[in-house]
Amino acid sequence: MQSKPTDIYIHAILSGDTAALLPILSEGIIALPPTSPDAISDPLMITFGLGVVSGIVSDLRLVRIYASDENWHAAVFEGLIDGQLIQFSDHLHLSEENLIDRIEIFMRPASVADLFYHKMSAKIAGE
Secondary structure: OHHHHHHHHHHHHHHHOOHHHHHHHHEEEEEEEEOOOOOOOOOOHHHHHHHHHHHHHEEEEEEEEOOOOOEEEEEEEEEEEEEEEEEEEEEEEEEOOEEEEEEEEEEEHHHHHHHHHHHHHHHEEEE
């Protein structure tokens, strides 16, 4: 069974309205994006980074959702970058307060993930 924060997260990613995530992120949020060697704990940086996805990936859609009894949920998305298929697996952990306190994002295939990384870096740099 998915949770309300999971529903909000999925809608925000698909719509690009990542500001809607701010109320459901815990104060101690940790995000482990595939495009950074470091964890990110600033909610504004997290929502900004997630918001860039919709500007890079076209035809983004939800493929499936997984949930466990240990407050872990995963949403698998796929879309196209320059006509190539990319998949994202966003793993979300919910705190006892039912807020997202950890986000771990994985991408595949590696060749398209590398293309995503370069496009995301260019977007962040304002190119």
